[in-house]
Amino acid sequence: MSTLNASIVNISLPTISKAFDASVSQVQWIIVAFLLATGALLLTFGRAGDIYGYKRVYLAGFAIFATAGLLCGLSQGLGQLVGFRVIQGLGAGMVLAMGPAIVTASFGSRERGKALGLNAMSVAVGLSVGPTLGGILTEWLSWRWIFFVNLPVGFLGVLWAFRVLTNERRDAGQRFDPLGAVLVSCALLALLLGLSEGSSWGWTSFGTIGLLVAFALSSAAFVVTELRVRQPMLDLRLFAIRSFSIGNASLLIAFAALFAANFLLPFFLERGQGLSALESGLLLTPLPLAILVVAPLSGMLSDRIGTRIPSTVGLAVLALGLLSLTGMDAQTSHWGLVWRFLLVGAGMGLFNSPNQSSIMGSVPANRLGIASGMISQMRYTGQALGIALGVAVIASRIPVHAQDLAGTAPRSLVEREAFILSIHDSFYVAVVICLVGVLANMARGTERTAP
Numbered sequence: 001m002s003t004l005n006a007s008i009v010n011i012s013l014p015t016i017s018k019a020f021d022a023s024v025s026q027v028q029w030i031i032v033a034f035l036l037a038t039g040a041l042l043l044t045f046g047r048a049g050d051i052y053g054y055k056r057v058y059l060a061g062f063a064i065f066a067t068a069g070l071l072c073g074l075s076q077g078l079g080q081l082v083g084f085r086v087i088q089g090l091g092a093g094m095v096l097a098m099g100p101a102i103v104t105a106s107f108g109s110r111e112r113g114k115a116l117g118l119n120a121m122s123v124a125v126g127l128s129v130g131p132t133l134g135g136i137l138t139e140w141l142s143w144r145w146i147f148f149v150n151l152p153v154g155f156l157g158v159l160w161a162f163r164v165l166t167n168e169r170r171d172a173g174q175r176f177d178p179l180g181a182v183l184v185s186c187a188l189l190a191l192l193l194g195l196s197e198g199s200s201w202g203w204t205s206f207g208t209i210g211l212l213v214a215f216a217l218s219s220a221a222f223v224v225t226e227l228r229v230r231q232p233m234l235d236l237r238l239f240a241i242r243s244f245s246i247g248n249a250s251l252l253i254a255f256a257a258l259f260a261a262n263f264l265l266p267f268f269l270e271r272g273q274g275l276s277a278l279e280s281g282l283l284l285t286p287l288p289l290a291i292l293v294v295a296p297l298s299g300m301l302s303d304r305i306g307t308r309i310p311s312t313v314g315l316a317v318l319a320l321g322l323l324s325l326t327g328m329d330a331q332t333s334h335w336g337l338v339w340r341f342l343l344v345g346a347g348m349g350l351f352n353s354p355n356q357s358s359i360m361g362s363v364p365a366n367r368l369g370i371a372s373g374m375i376s377q378m379r380y381t382g383q384a385l386g387i388a389l390g391v392a393v394i395a396s397r398i399p400v401h402a403q404d405l406a407g408t409a410p411r412s413l414v415e416r417e418a419f420i421l422s423i424h425d426s427f428y429v430a431v432v433i434c435l436v437g438v439l440a441n442m443a444r445g446t447e448r449t450a451p
Helices: 010-019 028-038 040-050 054-073 078-106 110-139 150-164 178-201 206-228 236-240 241-261 266-274 279-283 288-304 310-325 334-361 364-405 411-442
Strands: none
Touching: 010 110, 028 040, 028 078, 028 110, 028 178, 028 206, 040 078, 040 150, 040 178, 040 364, 054 236, 078 110, 078 310, 078 334, 110 178, 110 236, 110 279, 110 288, 110 334, 110 364, 178 206, 178 364, 206 236, 206 310, 236 241, 241 310, 241 334, 241 364, 266 411, 279 288, 279 334, 288 310, 288 334, 310 411, 334 364, 364 411
16 A cells, blocks of 8 residues: 555546646645655664564554545645645555565565565555556546545554564664664655756756755764764664675665666657557556566575575566667557566566565564665665656757757657657666666675574
8 A cells, every 4th residue: 555655646646736726846746745755764664663663663654644545535725635645655654664574573584585575566566556546546436535545444454463463572772863863864855855856956956956965964974973872773784794785785776777767668658659648557567567476486486595596687687678678669569568568577576575585684683674664765765766867868868869860850750759769768777777786786695594
């Protein structure tokens, strides 16, 4: 439900815009507010889980998430809706930060990859079902039902989690680091907002540069603070564990590469091939479905042979799939599109479960929460970074290709071809990013799995 709510709202933005008589730039904050609230506090919630218990944080997050969904549906103005989306994003962040930690604490090393693979399935289902479900609810009922649907699921989820999840034994000596939490949240908020709005504000604008400077200063202050406190928010010694540091770096790279391409695919299908939004959505469905199928199988394989080989091969397959996207043009058949999307999804599914298992298996038991939060953080930051990179490449390359093609065809065709070629350039950049991840992943080293 937490990943579903990152995508289900997109399809309803035009309807919400009309209902509240708001502009596109105004209603986009319904999405941005949710993502910023979730992404800025994932590490904080992860650390809170280590101190106060994963079950307690998870249940609180689920209850906040569902209640805020009801309030979003009852909103009488855009300001109210954006404010309640912030609260809903906080609940989603608590749920997402605890997921891998709960799974890792519940399963031994021989089953951890498979269990995390099943957890990855839920992420893929949420991302794939969101646009279709949002369209159905908006068209048949009302845009308010895309938020009301959270309430019954949330109510049942809280009851189920309360019954099923166990209360972990916590180290009574652990203390929360409020200054570190504030500094890291400020740094992440500045980074994510800068990446999200940089393309619309301009990458050299005062606002974008100011946010990136704020990110750098807050990050430096955070590191200095963490080195001085006895019980830091984020134990920086974790980065000395090769599986932890390389695993998180690979995760950031993989999601940046994937979303540098994935964000642009609907534009390619609708503007490059002239397809409708419904046709584009159906054609893109094989990508998350491939993740859904491959992720648990890859996790099971990593339980048997280790995580380095399947995660490295997964990144290589992802790079190959992204490279195949550069062969698409305005005449590419539906099957020609589908097999490419399947290859990209299979690569991501093959990589993700073993990589998560490697990260979670490398940290001490009393640091599972912060490691879980770090995984979600790298995923969110990678998505924002990839989208920003893809948009930047498009903006810079369209004029170049249009100038090269000028005079060779009618203006409308030149614009379309220049757009397609600039998307190809973004795909090439994504391939290079992914290959860097392959090289980094090969240096993961011999695994030392924690009991």
